[in-house]
Structure formats: C-alpha cells, structure tokens
Amino acid sequence: MNVLLIGGGGREHALAWKISHSPLLEKFFAIPGNPGIAEFAACVENISIDDNAALVKFAQDNSIDLVVVGPEAPLVNGLADALEVVGVKVFGCTKAAAQIEGSKIFAKRLMKKYKIPTADFEVFDDAQAAKNFIRTKGAPIVIKADGLAAGKGVIVAQTLDEALSAVDTMKNFGTAGKKIVVEEFMDGEEASVLALTDGEKILPLIAAQDHKRIFDGDKGLNTGGMGAYAPAPVVDEKISKLVEEKILKPTIAALKSEGIVYRGCLYAGLMIVDGLPKVVEFNCRFGDPETQAVLPLMESDLLKLMNCCAGGNLSDEKISWSKNFAVCVILASGGYPNSYKKNLPIDGISKAKTLGATIFHAGTKISNDELLTGGGRVLGVTMTAPTLREAVEKVYRAVEVIHFDDMHFRRDIAARALK
Numbered sequence: 001m002n003v004l005l006i007g008g009g010g011r012e013h014a015l016a017w018k019i020s021h022s023p024l025l026e027k028f029f030a031i032p033g034n035p036g037i038a039e040f041a042a043c044v045e046n047i048s049i050d051d052n053a054a055l056v057k058f059a060q061d062n063s064i065d066l067v068v069v070g071p072e073a074p075l076v077n078g079l080a081d082a083l084e085v086v087g088v089k090v091f092g093c094t095k096a097a098a099q100i101e102g103s104k105i106f107a108k109r110l111m112k113k114y115k116i117p118t119a120d121f122e123v124f125d126d127a128q129a130a131k132n133f134i135r136t137k138g139a140p141i142v143i144k145a146d147g148l149a150a151g152k153g154v155i156v157a158q159t160l161d162e163a164l165s166a167v168d169t170m171k172n173f174g175t176a177g178k179k180i181v182v183e184e185f186m187d188g189e190e191a192s193v194l195a196l197t198d199g200e201k202i203l204p205l206i207a208a209q210d211h212k213r214i215f216d217g218d219k220g221l222n223t224g225g226m227g228a229y230a231p232a233p234v235v236d237e238k239i240s241k242l243v244e245e246k247i248l249k250p251t252i253a254a255l256k257s258e259g260i261v262y263r264g265c266l267y268a269g270l271m272i273v274d275g276l277p278k279v280v281e282f283n284c285r286f287g288d289p290e291t292q293a294v295l296p297l298m299e300s301d302l303l304k305l306m307n308c309c310a311g312g313n314l315s316d317e318k319i320s321w322s323k324n325f326a327v328c329v330i331l332a333s334g335g336y337p338n339s340y341k342k343n344l345p346i347d348g349i350s351k352a353k354t355l356g357a358t359i360f361h362a363g364t365k366i367s368n369d370e371l372l373t374g375g376g377r378v379l380g381v382t383m384t385a386p387t388l389r390e391a392v393e394k395v396y397r398a399v400e401v402i403h404f405d406d407m408h409f410r411r412d413i414a415a416r417a418l419k
C-alpha cells in the first residue's frame with residue numbers, strides 16, 4: 001500500500017514508526033513530517049495541512065491507497081470528506097464526526113441525549129448569565145470555550161473569583177469563546193482510552209495516562225502533555241468493560257443514530273470517579289503523547305487495522321498486545337508552554353537509542369546537517385520493560401544522556417501508578 005501521513009509531531013512520528021513495520025507498506029509519504037519521520041517516509045513540506053485541495057491532488061498524483069490523518073484540525077476542516085469524494089481511502093473521521101472534538105457543546109449534548117456518563121453542564125452565550133449560574137453553583141467549577149482552542153480553552157476554577165474571571169478570559173479565544181460551557185467539577189483520576197473503529201465495531205487500545213501539567217506533582221500550566229505510560233492500572237478490567245459498554249459503544253451508536261458514521265480513532269478522555277468512568281472530553285484522533293506509549297506495546301499490524309477502519313471491515317480484527325509496560329517522557333524547551341528559545345542543538349539521541357530507547361521527534365528540525373530544537377515539545381523518549389518500575393528507571397537513564405540548552409522534563413511520569 002502507498003500511504004500518506006498528515007502531521008509532523010510526536011504522535012505522527014509514533015504512527016510512522018509503527019506503520020513502517022507493516023509488511024503491507026510500499027511507498028510512504030508524510031506532509032509535513034519531521035526529521036524523525038524522514039527516516040521512514042518522504043516528507044513534503046511545501047503543502048499546507050489546511051489545504052484540502054492540494055492534499056487531495058497529492059494523494060491522487062501519488063496513487064495513495066490510504067491517507068492517515070494525525071491532528072484534529074484537518075479533520076475538523078473536512079479533509080476526510082474531501083478525500084472520500086474522490087475515492088481516496090482515509091483513516092480519520094468526517095467533518096461532521098470531528099465535531100465531537102471541535103465543539104464541546106456538540107459533544108456534551110450528544111452525551112446528554114444518549115445518557116453517556118459525563119459531568120453535568122450548562123451552555124451560555126451571555127457572560128452575565130454564565131456568571132449568575134456560577135454564583136449559584138459555587139467552586140470548584142469548570143469553564144470551557146466551545147471550539148478548538150489548542151488545549152487552552154479550559155479553566156478548572158478552584159474559587160468563585162477565579163471562575164468569574166474565567167468567563168471574561170474566554171473572550172480571548174475568538175470564535176471558540178463565543179459560547180461557553182460551565183461544567184460540574186469531577187474529582188478523580190484521569191485516563192485516556194483510544195479506540196479504533198469502522199463505525200460499527202470498536203477495538204479499544206490499552207489505557208494510558210497523560211501528565212498534562214508542566215511541572216512535577218501536576219503543578220503549573222496545562223500543556224499538550226508532558227509524558228504518558230501504558231497500560232494505566234487505574235483502568236482495571238472492570239473499568240475497561242464499563243468504558244467499552246457505557247462510553248465507547250454507545251457513543252459510536254449515538255453518532256450513527258444522528259446520521260454520522262465515525263471511522264478512525266475515537267479518544268475518550270476519562271475521569272474515574274468512585275470507580276466509575278465519566279467522559280471529560282472526546283478527541284477525534286490519537287492522543288499525544290499517549291500514542292508514544294501505547295503503540296510500542298502493540299503487536300498487531302497497525303496499518304492493516306487502519307485500512308480496515310477506513311474500509312468498514314474491522315469486524316474480524318483483533319489487537320494483540322505485549323505484556324510489557326511503556327513509559328514516555330517528553331523533553332520540552334525551557335519556558336514551554338509559554339515562549340521559549342528555538343534552534344538549540346540537540347545531543348545524545350544515538351546514545352539514548354543504544355540504551356534501548358525509542359525516540360520520537362516532535363519539535364525538531366535539521367539545519368546544516370545539525371539537529372536543532374524547533375518547538376515546545378521537542379522529543380518523546382519511550383522505554384518498555386516487563387514492569388512499570390523498570391520502564392521508568394530505564395527511560396530516565398536514557399533521558400539523562402540527551403541534552404539541549406534549557407531542556408525541561410517531568411521527573412514523575414508514572415509516579416502515581418507506582419505508589
């Protein structure tokens with residue numbers, strides 16, 4: 001198969017790495033890709049991932065059999081629909097389905113209508129009405145912008161004052177902040193369960209836990225994710241069953257009842273509250289960094305599975321998993337998620353690989369044959385081992401040999417599961 005991967009972050013490097021193991025793979029392209037992905041795929045940088053017409057033309061010109069879409073923006077922008085029109089197969093959901101991530105209100109109303117467990121909520125388009133409601137509820141309480149806001153449109157307010165000023169902050173998110181959702185605070189342990197689906201059958205992946213805050217002990221600002229591990233013991237067998245039966249299957253069925261066939265990866269961000277999983281959010285794509293911890297444990301052929309999702313013939317497929325644990329630590333630029341320096345030389349990747357680490361590139365670039373930092377999240381370092389403790393020890397040994405100026409990483413990835 002000729003495959004085109006869309007995206008250029010750590011998640012896409014993990015997808016490319018896994019796809020490259022497939023015996024089905026023939027030609028492999030990535031737009032834009034990154035220096036890590038370039039090891040497996042021809043990276044094309046002069047086409048924007050927002051330009052549906054150019055992407056469709058590239059797929060047709062290069063006889064692409066399957067397009068794999070990494071990030072949410074092209075899906076929300078209708079890339080899968082544009083490819084389907086011309087008969088190019090795509091792993092990634094349609095624009096209508098992507099609303100499950102693109103609009104918090106769409107997702108919350110869908111869950112309410114079909115009784116999928118989530119926090120109680122109200123929607124407001126008037127700041128004063130939102131504030132009045134918040135005053136009746138008190139804190140802690142959660143305020144969310146409606147549309148995509150690059151992970152920054154959510155404020156978990158611990159005090160009433162914080163909640164009231166959060167309503168004003170939402171105006172900063174442009175159209176995303178025009179409508180806001182005010183949501184009940186859920187107190188529990190978070191986990192991410194991703195599932196592959198062809199719109200009928202679902203195949204959940206092993207559960208992972210992300211670490212969203214920038215500093216150890218879940219302190220500081222929210223980020224795209226500073227590390228992940230899998231499988232996450234908080235999602236035990238009983239909770240896995242509940243996630244599948246009460247959340248994933250009903251959501252795919254609910255979308256179908258609304259006339260939407262969901263094909264691709266459905267990401268359920270969960271809060272486990274008193275032993276019961278509730279949905280914090282849905283995403284219409286693989287998680288980052290979760291994918292960098294989950295895929296190294298997958299023994300099945302991901303490309304085959306994705307092709308079955310795209311073709312609507314997943315029914316006979318299963319996924320087999322290694323018995324190991326995986327831990328991924330993100331190495332970020334000092335200052336991230338605020339401003340940070342770029343173009344700093346990166347050393348030690350080959351040495352980390354000799355220690356057994358798999359290195360995923362997120363924000364890197366090559367200039368004059370030198371590998372430099374180019375983004376907030378720079379690298380993901382993943383190790384697998386028979387126990388979580390060993391995986392943690394090994395991953396931090398590998399992290400120690402990698403260097404760039406101002407490098408920042410969390411030292412407590414998976415610590416909660418080890419307690």
Ligand code: AMP
Binds near residue numbers: 154186190280
């Ligand atoms: P979201 O973008 O909706 O995933 O929210 C970002 C983060 O805010 C989540 O990962 C949670 O840590 C937190 N969060 C969102 N909604 C709630 C809620 N209702 N209760 C508690 N924490 C929440």
Ligand code: GLY
Binds near residue numbers: 224225286
């Ligand atoms: N790790 C969070 C996300 O992918 O949205």
